[in-house]
Amino acid sequence: MEFDFSAILLGLTVLFGVVWGLDRLFLYKKRKTRLDAAGDEYRDPVPVDWARSLFPVVLVVLLLRSFVAEPFRIPSGSMMPTLDVGDFILVNKFAYGLRMPAFNNKFVSMGEPKRGDVVVFRWPGYTCHQADGSVVHGGNQDCSIPVPNQNWIKRVIGLPGDTIEVHDSQIVIDGKPVVAEEIGPFVGNHARHADEELLSYGAMIWKERLGPVDHLIARMPNRMATPSVPNANMPSVVPDNCYLVMGDDRENSEDSRWWGCMPEKNLAGKAFLIWMSWKGWGTGGVDFSRIGTVIH
Structure with missing residues (x-):
């Protein structure tokens, strides 16, 4: 439940x-x-x-x-290395406007997401095109189950009106490739499941620039092929009131490449601070080095 x-x-x-x-x-x-x-x-x-x-x-x-601010816990590795499994974060609830509790209807506008922002949102589910031309959403790729009530976290890549191409980890926005610089291999703990996957696939850490934001991403080209953009669910031009979002762990993120754009109405807020980080018993415990980290 x-x-x-x-x-x-x-x-x-x-x-x-x-x-x-x-x-x-x-x-x-x-x-x-x-x-x-x-x-x-x-x-x-x-x-x-x-x-x-x-x-x-x-x-x-x-x-x-x-x-004001809402706490969330990071449950998966899709935003590694920026956000680790077990990070507890705070989300700015007024960064993009004030919304009614539970209903999420915006009643005061205070700005829109910028390229590079890390955002929390209500997952819209997969986009499915029906034979009669209608569009529905579901919790799996054939939309045979309802969309679960879940909050997800990803990074904003494409803004409304942008023309986006994505091939593997290469992103092109309005004809200009996103600049990324290789840093080196991922360093982690084999005893942690999230780290082990990155280590086993020889993940490399890159520093990527999105607008004014420099941030780290992980690439695992040997893990699996990821959908290119445009595709059936995500058009090349980002629709109005919608955003193309991706995880920083590029080959291990179920994001807009898979299920489509993230509607503005689903936004919950902007992630801005790690206030606690728990790596598990016997695999690091509390990671004091991450506490107080500002999220970029």
């Missing part, structure tokens, strides 16, 4: 607020008058006491997560 924590927080906020508010409007005075007349010490009923105590706490958490 998948849980939408924002929806749960919103539901609890409404529930506690309604219970507390209705009690104060219709029941509190009568109850207090009755107890005072009997000489008893006043106490709220347990459900009302809980609602009164928890409402402000849940409301503050909801507001902070929805409009």
Whole structure:
């Protein structure tokens, strides 16, 4: 079962607020008058006491997560070496505008993603073209299952209106190849699954420049072939209100090359800081060197 924590927080906020508010409007005075007349010490009923105590706490958490910063944990290696499996990050929720909790509808615009930004978004699923010309989305390549409720993280490569070509790890934007410089082989720990894959395929680390952003990527040309762009799901010209996103672990990332562009309406925010990094028992524990790292 998948849980939408924002929806749960919103539901609890409404529930506690309604219970507390209705009690104060219709029941509190009568109850207090009755107890005072009997000489008893006043106490709220347990459900009302809980609602009164928890409402402000849940409301503050909801507001902070929805409009300021939200924590996420990196579950996979698709953004290595920038983000490691087990990194705990903070996401700026107002970088691109304010959105309604749970519903994600933008009601205040504060900018749009820039090339090179690392963004968190609600995964739109695979794009499937039906025989009648309609387009549907699903959780697998033939769209036979529903799209799961998941937040993903990738790097913005193509902006609306850009003409993009991708062949293996080579990216061409509006006719200009993206500049990348080879740094050297990936160095990791064979005991960690995420590292072992990169090591076993002889991954090389490159420094790539996207606009003003210099960042590291991993290339594993011997791992598997990745889809080129354009393809059936991702056209060469990025559609309006959509973005082409890719992982920094280029041969180990299920991204726009596979499932299509990421709609602007699915944005959750911009990743900006690693506040904790856990590499697992016996394989590094807490990686203090990554704590406080600004995400580029």
